[in-house]
Amino acid sequence: MTDRARRPGGRSATVRRRVLDATLAQLVQHGYDSLSIDVVAERSGVHRTTVYRRWRDVGGLLADVLNEAADDAWLPPDTGTLEGDLVAVNREICTALTDEPVTVALIAASFRSGQAAEALRAFWTERYDRCAGLVRRAVERGEIPAGTDAYRLLIAATAPLYHELVLLRSAADARLPEIAARGAATAARAGAFTTR
Amino acid sequence: MTDRARRPGGRSATVRRRVLDATLAQLVQHGYDSLSIDVVAERSGVHRTTVYRRWRDVGGLLADVLNEAADDAWLPPDTGTLEGDLVAVNREICTALTDEPVTVALIAASFRSGQAAEALRAFWTERYDRCAGLVRRAVERGEIPAGTDAYRLLIAATAPLYHELVLLRSAADARLPEIAARGAATAARAGAFTTR
Known part of the structure; x- marks a missing residue:
């Protein structure tokens, strides 16, 4: 995967945000069994073909949710002990x-x-x-x-x-x-x- | 549940053994999604009505698998330290x-x-x-x-x-x-x- 695909900006970032938000909301509200490319496309308002091309399947969606969660600046606190x-x-x-x-x-x-x-x-x-x-x-x-x-x-x-x-x-x-x-x-x- | 139902002997014990074995084998070979009262009845050769009456659903089958696993004499070893x-x-x-x-x-x-x-x-x-x-x-x-x-x-x-x-x-x-x-x-x- 290229850097550009991994850290897309602009429209691509907006699409990703909407798709991952829809994936998470669907997972939390209705569980794993309810997840599908179609449901996530519908919920996110992103075209089914786009979702399919970029994430392939439910596994791809969940993996990207976790990739995105990892992409932060979190560090453990330094309390002195x-x-x-x-x-x-x-x-x-x-x-x-x-x-x-x-x-x-x-x-x-x-x-x-x-x-x-x-x-x-x-x-x-x-x-x-x-x-x-x-x-x-x-x-x-x-x-x-x-x-x-x-x-x-x-x-x-x-x-x-x-x-x-x-x-x-x-x-x-x-x-x-x-x-x-x-x-x-x-x-x-x-x-x-x-x-x- | 009566004691008799919980620790059945004879025919009842045989039926339970066959049903729980079938549940375990099905779970391990084909996963949770493949489990159903019908499949377990078929696989165990026990009548569907019997399985349904006694275990109700997949949750009941799995709970009884675990109840049975708990029903042993296991104790931790005594190694001296x-x-x-x-x-x-x-x-x-x-x-x-x-x-x-x-x-x-x-x-x-x-x-x-x-x-x-x-x-x-x-x-x-x-x-x-x-x-x-x-x-x-x-x-x-x-x-x-x-x-x-x-x-x-x-x-x-x-x-x-x-x-x-x-x-x-x-x-x-x-x-x-x-x-x-x-x-x-x-x-x-x-x-x-x-x-x-």
């Missing part, structure tokens, strides 16, 4: 999983569409990459040992939120971001995530 | 998530059927309850502080597996059970999961 940084990230994840129906709808869709699954995986991987900075800062401050595996630590800090809120469908517990962050930060300080 | 016990449990989870297609198929189905989601939640909750014993033993051995929240510790130990293998769809990493167990056990020893 590892545990504080992890709590802040976890609070954002918690809000997304409990207050933004689209997040869980996209996760659910990833079980239906291989393309959506791949895009979701790429989205998360890139988010974890961006969070590596908070692990590096903690190493530089001497909070955790050099050689700490950033990815392992970040998975430990965030996985309990996905497990509880998405898979176990537990009632949201306001302490969840703190508990998960504390567990991971404590283990990291004790060297549990250093690569051997 | 907290970390060893958690590694053993994690290895079992990893095997289920990577080698037994039905596990991920049931998780995927939980995004389609509220009844399957509720049954899966009940299944996991009961499994975590059974694992509370390994936390109690660790407290009794003095490995971790009294007042350690068993559920929080068990979620920390197991959630990374579900996150990596189910949601992130990472390639199976043979060290995953050990890494997740070590993180949770280290945090528990340092008191990260004691209730305040």
Whole structure:
């Protein structure tokens, strides 16, 4: 895909905005089964042929929704401590999983569409990459040992939120971001995530 | 539901066995969308009316698959250390998530059927309850502080597996059970999961 196609401006950007908005609205309101090129074309007011040519199918639409979501300037907050940084990230994840129906709808869709699954995986991987900075800062401050595996630590800090809120469908517990962050930060300080 | 209906013997048990086997085989081979009372009746050789009367719909079939899976004598192994016990449990989870297609198929189905989601939640909750014993033993051995929240510790130990293998769809990493167990056990020893 060329840069121009990936970051279109003007009319192309407007078309993409309308199509992706329509995809998201349809997914959240009526679920994956209701999604189709025809429905999204109708809802967005963009010609069916255009939608088909550019996104091909439902998988292509969902993948582009996630590509677009990834295309922001988000960076993890810098609170001054590892545990504080992890709590802040976890609070954002918690809000997304409990207050933004689209997040869980996209996760659910990833079980239906291989393309959506791949895009979701790429989205998360890139988010974890961006969070590596908070692990590096903690190493530089001497909070955790050099050689700490950033990815392992970040998975430990965030996985309990996905497990509880998405898979176990537990009632949201306001302490969840703190508990998960504390567990991971404590283990990291004790060297549990250093690569051997 | 009466005890007799829940734990039927003889012909009733045979019918249940055939219907649940057919449900599982159909789910694994052809996916959730292919499941219906008619298909399961056909595949099991059990009369449609019987299947409909007893299980009602696809949600009822999946819920009973999970109810039956829960009806075993499984207990976590006793290896003599907290970390060893958690590694053993994690290895079992990893095997289920990577080698037994039905596990991920049931998780995927939980995004389609509220009844399957509720049954899966009940299944996991009961499994975590059974694992509370390994936390109690660790407290009794003095490995971790009294007042350690068993559920929080068990979620920390197991959630990374579900996150990596189910949601992130990472390639199976043979060290995953050990890494997740070590993180949770280290945090528990340092008191990260004691209730305040």
